[in-house]
Amino acid sequence: MNNGRRIAEGGAxxxxxxxxxFITIYVPLMVIVTSFFLPVPFILFTIKQKLSWSMGYLFIASLLSILIGTILSVPLTLLMGATGIAIGYCLKKDKPMATAFISAVLVFLGGTIIIYAASVLISNVNYIEESMKMAEGSIKNTIDLMGSFGQAPTEQVKKRMYESIEMINTLMPSLFVLISVIMVxxxxxxxxPIVKRFSxxxxxxxxxxxxRLPKSLLWYYLITMLLALFVHTDKNSFVYMAISNLFFILQFFILLQGYSLIFYIAxxxxxxxxxxxLIVVFSLLLPIPIIITAVRFLGIIDLGFPFRETIKKKE
Structure with a gap:
């Protein structure tokens, strides 16, 4: 492809x-939709051009984002652009889909962490800690309001409410990973559909x-469960945070395997x-822990036993 055509496609x-x-910045309701399409131009460009051209394309897009919005738009462009380039490069090199997905998740996660760290350094405000304080204040106000109406919750309920805030803070690394996975x-x-149409x-x-997730995942899950049950450390310690986050991530994958089995049976x-x-929607929306536990149990069965092969034979 000659340089003139490269420039023309890049311009388009x-x-x-x-x-x-522009729509993402100035039409708030559309951000829910348009944010997922921001990496698409970078994906298309990287599929057809050299990686060096793609990096130049990202640089120019960053300059344009300042003109369209403000300098605060640059981190968004860098994050979405780098994610799109990672996906496009994997597609160009015909990498497996799992490799493209994991690469994009790692780029998105790394970019998110860097942007958050930079915002904390620049503003000298830890937004996560401030959010936790606001949540605790909200709980306190709710308890006081309920008390004024003579419906004050018991000490056990109060303890659980505050512990839930502490657990969110502990699981913040896992939540960053989970958000990155869902976004990608x-x-x-x-x-x-756009990549398929134009490349x-x-x-x-x-x-x-x-x-079908690796069967070894089941062993990691069981070992982590045992560690969570028998290793007692301070809630502010690194060991407690590491075990809690690992267990949370493994539970997510086991749950995913359970849902996959449900779709397979269907x-x-x-x-x-x-x-x-409907099973997925209701299990996630209804506050009934036993449903999620049942789905997770299906995931364990699917990983540990040849359950699918048994269903096939019966059919």
């Missing part, structure tokens, strides 16, 4: 990114029902697609 994609960024997953879904690459995933039994979707 820059224009597309500028429009998306939504970026993949948003980019798939010879595809972001299509295998069916969710065919998801496929084999020829259920309507709405049934597994």
């Amino acid at each position: 994609l820059l224009a597309l990114y500028s429009i998306l960024l 997953l939504l970026i993949f879904f948003a980019a798939h 010879d690459k595809t972001l299509k995933w295998p069916h969710f029902r065919d998801l 496929h084999v039994k020829s259920w309507t697609k709405a049934i597994p979707v």
Whole structure:
């Protein structure tokens, strides 16, 4: 491809990114949709051009973001641009979809941490700590209000409310990872039809029902569970934080495997697609822990036993 065509395509994609960024900044309700499409121009450009050109494209996009918004728009451009370049580069090199996904998650997670750390250094304000203090203040106000109406909660309930805030603070590293995974997953879904239409690459995933995580994950889960039960350390210690976050992440993957099994059973039994979707929605929305526990148990069975093969034979 000659330089003139490169510049023309780059200009068109820059224009597309500028429009998306403008909508994201100035139309608040649209940010829920447009933010997932911001990496798409970078993905398309990286698929067709050299990596050095892609980095130059990101630099120019960062300058444009200052003109469209303010200098505060640059971190968003760098984050979404770097994520798009990571995805596009993996597609260009025909890397497995799992590699592209993990690479994008790591880039997005690293960028998020760097942006957060920089914001703390510049403003000298730890936003997570401030949010925790606000949440604690909100709980205190709620308790006082309930007390004024003669409905003060018991000490046990109060303790659980404050412990939930402490647990969120402890699990913050895992929440960063989880947010990065969800964001990249939504970026993949948003980019798939556009990448397929304007390039010879595809972001299509295998069916969710065919998801089979490594069996070793089950051993990591059981070992971490035992550590969580028998290793007693101070809640502010690094060991406690490490075990809690590892257990949280492993629980998430086990839950994911359980949902995959539900979709697999629905496929084999020829259920309507709405049934597994409704199971997922209700299990996540209804505050009934036993449902999530049951799904997690299915995930453990799926990892530890040849349950799918048994279902196939029965059919």
